[in-house]
Amino acid sequence: xxxxxxxxxxxxxxxxxxxxxxxxxxxxxxxxxxxxxxxxxxxxxxxxxxxxxxxxxxxxxxxxxxxxxxxxxxxxxxxxxxxxxxxxxxxxxxxxxxxxxxxxxxxxxxxxxxxxxxxxxxxxxxxxxxxxxxxxxxxxxxxxxxxxxxxxxxxxxxxxxxxxxxxxxxxxxxxxxxxxxxxxxxxxxxxxxxxxxxxxxxxxxxxxxxxxxxxxxxxxxxxxxxxxxxxxxxxxxxxxxxxxxxxxxxxxxxxxxxxxxxxxxxxxxxxxxxxxxxxxxxxxxxxxxxxxxxxxxxxxxxxxxxxxxxxxxxxxxxxxxxxxxxxxxxxxxxxxxxxxxxxxxxxxxxxxxxxxxxxxxxxxxxxxxxxxxxxxxxxxxxxxxxxxxxxxxxxxxxxxxxxxxxxxxxxxxxxxxxxxxxxxxxxxxxxxxxxxxxxxxxxxxxxxxxxxxxxxxxxxxxxxxxxxxxxxxxxxxxxxxxxxxxxxxxxxxxxxxxxxxxxxxxxxxxxxxxxxxxxxxxxxxxxxxxxxxxxxxxxxxxxxxxxxxxxxxxxxxxxxxxxxxxxxxxxxxxxxxxxxxxxxxxxxxxxxxxxxxxxxxxxxxxxxxxxxxxxxxxxxxxxxxxxxxxxxxxxxxxxxxxxxxx
Amino acid sequence: xxxxxxxxxxxxxxxxxxxxxxxxxxxxxxxxxxxxxxxxxxxxxxxxxxxxxxxxxxxxxxxxxxxxxxxxxxxxxxxxxxxxxxxxxxxxxxxxx
Numbered sequence: 001x002x003x004x005x006x007x008x009x010x011x012x013x014x015x016x017x018x019x020x021x022x023x024x025x026x027x028x029x030x031x032x033x034x035x036x037x038x039x040x041x042x043x044x045x046x047x048x049x050x051x052x053x054x055x056x057x058x059x060x061x062x063x064x065x066x067x068x069x070x071x072x073x074x075x076x077x078x079x080x081x082x083x084x085x086x087x088x089x090x091x092x093x094x095x096x097x098x099x100x101x102x103x104x105x106x107x108x109x110x111x112x113x114x115x116x117x118x119x120x121x122x123x124x125x126x127x128x129x130x131x132x133x134x135x136x137x138x139x140x141x142x143x144x145x146x147x148x149x150x151x152x153x154x155x156x157x158x159x160x161x162x163x164x165x166x167x168x169x170x171x172x173x174x175x176x177x178x179x180x181x182x183x184x185x186x187x188x189x190x191x192x193x194x195x196x197x198x199x200x201x202x203x204x205x206x207x208x209x210x211x212x213x214x215x216x217x218x219x220x221x222x223x224x225x226x227x228x229x230x231x232x233x234x235x236x237x238x239x240x241x242x243x244x245x246x247x248x249x250x251x252x253x254x255x256x257x258x259x260x261x262x263x264x265x266x267x268x269x270x271x272x273x274x275x276x277x278x279x280x281x282x283x284x285x286x287x288x289x290x291x292x293x294x295x296x297x298x299x300x301x302x303x304x305x306x307x308x309x310x311x312x313x314x315x316x317x318x319x320x321x322x323x324x325x326x327x328x329x330x331x332x333x334x335x336x337x338x339x340x341x342x343x344x345x346x347x348x349x350x351x352x353x354x355x356x357x358x359x360x361x362x363x364x365x366x367x368x369x370x371x372x373x374x375x376x377x378x379x380x381x382x383x384x385x386x387x388x389x390x391x392x393x394x395x396x397x398x399x400x401x402x403x404x405x406x407x408x409x410x411x412x413x414x415x416x417x418x419x420x421x422x423x424x425x426x427x428x429x430x431x432x433x434x435x436x437x438x439x440x441x442x443x444x445x446x447x448x449x450x451x452x453x454x455x456x457x458x459x460x461x462x463x464x465x466x467x468x469x470x471x472x473x474x475x476x477x478x479x480x481x482x483x484x485x486x487x488x489x490x491x492x493x494x495x496x497x498x499x500x501x502x503x504x505x506x507x508x509x510x511x512x513x514x515x516x517x518x519x520x521x522x523x524x525x526x527x528x529x530x531x532x533x534x535x536x537x538x539x540x541x542x543x544x545x546x547x548x549x550x551x552x553x554x555x556x557x558x559x560x561x562x563x564x565x566x567x568x569x570x571x572x573x574x575x576x577x578x579x580x581x582x583x584x585x586x587x588x589x590x591x592x593x594x595x596x597x598x599x600x601x602x603x604x605x606x607x608x609x610x611x612x613x614x615x616x617x618x619x620x621x622x623x624x625x626x627x628x629x630x631x632x633x634x635x636x637x638x639x640x641x642x643x644x645x646x
Numbered sequence: 647x648x649x650x651x652x653x654x655x656x657x658x659x660x661x662x663x664x665x666x667x668x669x670x671x672x673x674x675x676x677x678x679x680x681x682x683x684x685x686x687x688x689x690x691x692x693x694x695x696x697x698x699x700x701x702x703x704x705x706x707x708x709x710x711x712x713x714x715x716x717x718x719x720x721x722x723x724x725x726x727x728x729x730x731x732x733x734x735x736x737x738x739x740x741x742x743x
Contacts, residue, residue: 079700080697080701081700082693082696082697082699082700083693083694083696114727115727115728116727117726117727118727118728121702204696204702204704205699205704205705208702225682225708225724225726226724227712227724227729231729235713235722235729239713239715239716240716241714242716244715245716329731332731333715333722333731334715334717336715336719336720336731337715337717337718337719337720346731441735442694443694443697443698443736444733444736445698445701445730445731445732446731447729448729448730448731
């Protein structure tokens with residue numbers, strides 16, 4: 001070859017611009033893709049959503065020390081292309097170049113060294129695309145725990161693709177991986193003699209046979225079918241006939257403890273922080289309607305969401321921790337029998353558990369359930385799980401119902417929580433049989449990954465990515481709803497003119513409340529409670545603060561003070577123009593029943609609509625639960641009164 | 647569905663039954679824990695069996711039932727170096743010798 005001046009370099013493969021190329025991380029679940037993503041991006045990734053699909057992908061850019069900055073996309077793991085879940089379907093679409101938005105330029109194929117047969121069989125599908133591909137061989141550190149032997153260099157020769165052993169947990173092999181990726185993308189790598197991986201048959205039985213032959217040629221020893229020694233030991237306890245459930249309940253109790261007690265101080269911090277900002281804004285110009293709108297409607301609305309943020313972050317953190325350690329799949333295995341009887345899936349326990357914190361992350365968590373029918377049913381019952389927004393409402397109502405009996409109130413609260421789970425089970429079982437014609441469950445075939453000590457940094461990054469994605473998606477609808485509700489409860493019309501900042505009993509909300517009176521009387525309450533119930537659709541706990549507003553409680557700085565003076569007001573509140581008390585044992589019980597069932601959360605409705613891509617379903621769910629709550633509240637109040645309990 | 651169980655007791659320690667083709671296949675849901683078996687065939691809903699095949703549950707492979715969940719269902723099986731949780735119903739589609 002003659003030398004040529006550098007400025008007239010011929011356009012060739014080496015001029016391919018690597019910058020901004022889309023590199024997709026693909027592989028089977030639990031291969032270590034997300035850990036690799038974390039190592040390659042330096043933790044700089046976030047979840048990205050695409051219109052039309054409910055699956056979110058992780059996107060990030062390669063760290064600067066890895067040369068040209070490329071887009072990294074972590075595709076959901078694929079178990080099988082047969083009867084794929086939505087996540088698997090999306091990954092397959094992208095791999096095959098059929099996705100409208102995500103076009104891969106190169107693949108990093110993440111392959112678990114301890115499960116070469118299954119992972120290489122999947123790899124065949126990726127290699128068939130004839131795109132630049134590098135195999136990242138993970139879990140090499142687990143090999144000493146087993147009797148397996150893998151030689152990456154010989155494996156590469158046999159398969160016809162570069163194979164780079166990596167340990168994303170320590171960062172080992174990252175430079176090699178990127179270097180090799182540069183070479184194959186530019187087309188300057190030394191070609192392999194074989195093209196075996198790309199020529200794997202599509203038919204699974206033949207493909208597995210071929211993979212085994214290739215592995216034999218590459219000198220890998222894959223004769224062992226035993227779990228690694230650590231996994232085998234832990235499973236002998238976790239799946240034990242008598243110890244399995246005690247361990248499971250211990251895990252659940254710790255989760256609950258963390259969500260409710262550990263989060264409490266942070267929640268107080270957030271709520272007092274927002275109260276301070278609100279007061280600060282109000283102090284600018286206390287009489288201005290706009291400033292009050294900003295402080296109460298907008299900031300108050302954000303505060304209503306943000307107060308649950310610590311709790312949800314802790315939830316995401318612990319769920320990611322459990323998932324990464326490998327325990328989650330075992331938990332799902334333990335409870336699959338009762339749940340599949342109800343038409344749910346073993347994995348439904350994760351969203352159900354999350355539902356006790358908040359239905360919104362719970363709806364997202366339902367994505368891990370492969371079959372649509374089971375996912376639908378799980379999402380259907382999530383609003384019944386006693387979310388933490390109900391807690392302030394229940395604590396107010398129970399304090400009003402049982403003023404001098406803290407212990408009884410506490411036990412009643414526990415009973416409400418347990419009942420919400422049991423009623424959820426009942427509704428699921430009935431809905432599965434009535435609406436979904438449930439006969440047989442869809443295939444479980446759930447992989448139980450090897451146990452690994454979770455790495456904190458990637459988990460924290462993942463928690464942050466999920467948490468901020470939650471905030472973005474939940475905050476906007478809640479803010480809008482809260483702002484609108486503030487406007488309707490602070491503005492109104494009188495016969496003469498439109499008045500800003502009308503007294504509470506003449507606002508639009510009060511007018512709606514008055515119109516609703518015929519419907520509210522059977523529940524044993526008046527229009528003021530109706531205003532509280534309407535405003536609770538922004539978030540259930542708003543019921544407390546809006547009750548404080550309609551019952552003219554001033555001094556809104558201290559939550560305890562509000563509750564105390566509100567309780568006093570409630571004890572004496574009477575129906576206008578009569579001596580009849582509003583808050584009697586029967587009407588309070590009715591309200592508790594209403595909050596137990598009713599889907600008073602527009603954010604949940606919005607999220608379910610998006611997740612299931614159906615307004616009809618989300619609307620039906622809203623009407624079903626709110627109608628059910630109302631009907632059962634009326635029945636409760638009327639039958640209590642029939643039995644002589646006022 | 648319900649054929650093939652009658653002679654599996656007799657097969658114990660009887661050399662004839664270890665010859666190819668004479669061994670009576672059993673359902674994976676009914677075999678004892680921790681003993682290796684070889685998959686003979688899958689017999690169940692087409693879609694589900696195709697997914698099982700794709701996951702590596704293929705005829706000729708060695709399979710071990712390693713655990714039974716405390717409530718008796720699902721089972722945990724070991725195949726191709728992976729642990730899979732399968733419901734008894736699904737394990738019943740897998741005939742082993």
